[in-house]
Each structure stands twice: as structure tokens, then as C-alpha cells.
Amino acid sequence: MPADLNDRLVVAISSRALFDFEEENRVFEQADDAAYMRLQLDRLERPASPGVAFQLVRKLLAFNTSDAQRDRVEVVLLSRNDPVSGLRVFNSAKHHGTPIERGVFTRGRAPYQYLHALQANLFLSAEPDDVRAALHAGYPAAQVYPESARASEAHPDEVRIAFDGDAVLFSDEAERVYQAEGLPAFQQHEADRAALPLPPGPFKPLLEALHRLQKASTDGSTPMRLRTALVTARSAPAHERAVRTLMHWNITVDEAMFLGGLDKGPFLREFQPDFFFDDQAGHVQSAARHVPVGQVHSAATSSPA
Numbered sequence: 001m002p003a004d005l006n007d008r009l010v011v012a013i014s015s016r017a018l019f020d021f022e023e024e025n026r027v028f029e030q031a032d033d034a035a036y037m038r039l040q041l042d043r044l045e046r047p048a049s050p051g052v053a054f055q056l057v058r059k060l061l062a063f064n065t066s067d068a069q070r071d072r073v074e075v076v077l078l079s080r081n082d083p084v085s086g087l088r089v090f091n092s093a094k095h096h097g098t099p100i101e102r103g104v105f106t107r108g109r110a111p112y113q114y115l116h117a118l119q120a121n122l123f124l125s126a127e128p129d130d131v132r133a134a135l136h137a138g139y140p141a142a143q144v145y146p147e148s149a150r151a152s153e154a155h156p157d158e159v160r161i162a163f164d165g166d167a168v169l170f171s172d173e174a175e176r177v178y179q180a181e182g183l184p185a186f187q188q189h190e191a192d193r194a195a196l197p198l199p200p201g202p203f204k205p206l207l208e209a210l211h212r213l214q215k216a217s218t219d220g221s222t223p224m225r226l227r228t229a230l231v232t233a234r235s236a237p238a239h240e241r242a243v244r245t246l247m248h249w250n251i252t253v254d255e256a257m258f259l260g261g262l263d264k265g266p267f268l269r270e271f272q273p274d275f276f277f278d279d280q281a282g283h284v285q286s287a288a289r290h291v292p293v294g295q296v297h298s299a300a301t302s303s304p305a
Contacts, residue, residue: 005074005119009209011060012078012118014111014125015089017144018057019048025126033082033108040085047095048088052144052292053124055151056274058098059159062224063213072213072222076118077103078111080127115139121209124294132297140206142277142294145284151292152272158225161210162271162291163253164278165232165242167298169207171199172279174238175298190238197248198241202296203277204249211251228253229271233283235260265290 015021024043028036057075064071077089077100086105093100104114112134115123123134123141134141166175178186207228214226230253234242239258246253257267264283268276269290276287279298287293 008072008074009060009063009213010074010076010118010120010122011057012076012115012120012123013053013057014127014130014144015077015079015081015085016126016146017051017053017124018077019051019054019089019092020146021048021051022146037082037084040081040088044084044088044091046088048092050096050150052146052148052150053275053294054096054098055153056159056161056292057100058096059224059274061099063217063222064099065222072216074102075100076120077105078114078118078120078123078125079103079105080108080111080130081105082107112137112139112141122206128295128297131295135202135297138202140203140296142296144292144294145288148288148292149290151274154272155227157223158227160227160229160271160273162229162231162268162273162276163203163207164276164280164283164296165230165234166198166201167279168201168203168277168296169230170201170204170242170245172201172298173199174241187238190234190241194237194240195244196241198245200249207251207253208249227255229255229257229273231257231264231267231271231276231278232259233261233264234258 024039027039060073061075063073083105086103104111110130112130115134120139123139124144125131126144126146128143131141131143163169166172174190177189217225235258263286265286268287273291276291276293277296278284279296284293284295
């Protein structure tokens, strides 16, 4: 029987999200793809340094056991790189002890269309157009910021992931009210609808998959644990609708921060996530000084959350 990825958390990730290829990327931007390919070929046996999402990937793969039939996580390289450059990526993964076996390399073409075949729960890429296309197609996707701070090593046996609320876990319905009518209208809108669950946002499927992984990890077969956090600029009374929405979904998060417009960066520094997802550039830039971060491109570009 052919292999399949059913019942696994599938993360599709680009080369620049997984490894530090910023020097090589500058060659590509300043010259052409031929110069880039020559450089990668010259460095074929030189392992690349870990990139912004490397620790997240390494920790998620630790949920797998020696029994391949019980593997819970699959990481697949999905990259605009050419196959020769892809060989260097595989070599680098092997060097760093990161068991990645599958990859799709499209030499400059947008790769997001392969997300369906991969049954992907998450796509991480440094290319904003690829991320937007993936989100438009209905897949949780984020643009990584390669210059982000690297993840803390303070929690080696725990994957920590933090999410913004509106336009990430939840739809941008309330966010649009804020943009059109301001904060008082937003607060009233959410207070009036406190018992009405918010429509799901692009990252609800990922949160569901992580919730299943979190429950599976409690059977003692793996040393890795999972901790999640909601980090939102919502505050009372708008907090209630967010909490009740998660209750309606039968999903729990381990921590929730209702910050009422405070800078998220210092709070994320204390939580120490392996990755944080937010839709707003301002929050992303603040967070990137402290933790690895990815931007979830939304049609609404400014909001209270």
C-alpha cells in the first residue's frame, strides 16, 4: 500500500523558513537564479545554519516515536528552490539531526498548489505571495520573518505556540467593525454578541490539529509536551466572546492574555514561544525582537487584536 499522511500534523515549510539562506537569497536578488544555483552547488557539503522555524520543526518532530506506525508529525520541504539547492537543504537537515524525508522543489514556481496533496495543516514561507495564495486557498499559512529572534532553549521538552485572535484563530469579522467604527463600537459589538461564537479564522484547523496532538501526547509515549497561548489586544468586555468561542469549539488553550492594546512583545518574551502568529505588521515587528514570528496576511490590515 502507498504511504499516506492521514492522522498526522503536516507542516510544509520553505527552505528559508527552516534554514538561514539569507546570504544566498541576496545573491539571488542581486544577480539571478543561475548565480544562486552555482552558489548552492558550491556549498552543497556545507550545512546551512538553523533558521527561524528550525526549533519549532525539531520539537514537533520529537512527537514521533521509534515506531513509525505511531508517527504523529510530518514535515515536508515545499520550496521554490531548484532540486540541486534542495539537495543542500536535505543535507543540512541530516547534519542537524532533523529527520525530514519528503520535499517538493519547484525552481521559482509558486509551490502552494501542492498543499492539497500534502494535506497540510500549516505552511511556513518567507515569500509573502506564496503565503497569501495559500491562505486564499484555505490553508493556515504565515510569512516568516527570517530576522526574528530565535526561540529560547529554556523549555527543551515543550513546544510552545502563541496565536493572535482576530484574523488568525477567529475571522476578521470584529476587526472590520473596529476599522470602520472605532474601539467603542468594537467593544459594544462584541459585548452584544458575547454568546455568539466567532466564525473560524484561517488558523482554527491548525489549533484543532495541535489540540489532537496535545491529547495524544498525554499517553506517555513521547517526552515532548505542547503548550498554547492566545495573545490578543482584546480586553473586557470583548474577551468573553473569544473565550466562549473556544469553548464552543471544544478547544482549550493553556494561557490567554487579554492585553487591551499593550505591546505584545514583552509578554511574548515571558511566554517564550517557539513561534507566534499574528496578522498585523506592527505586532509582528514588535514580537520579532523577542521570539520567532510569522505574519498571517489578512484583508483587514489594522485591528485591536
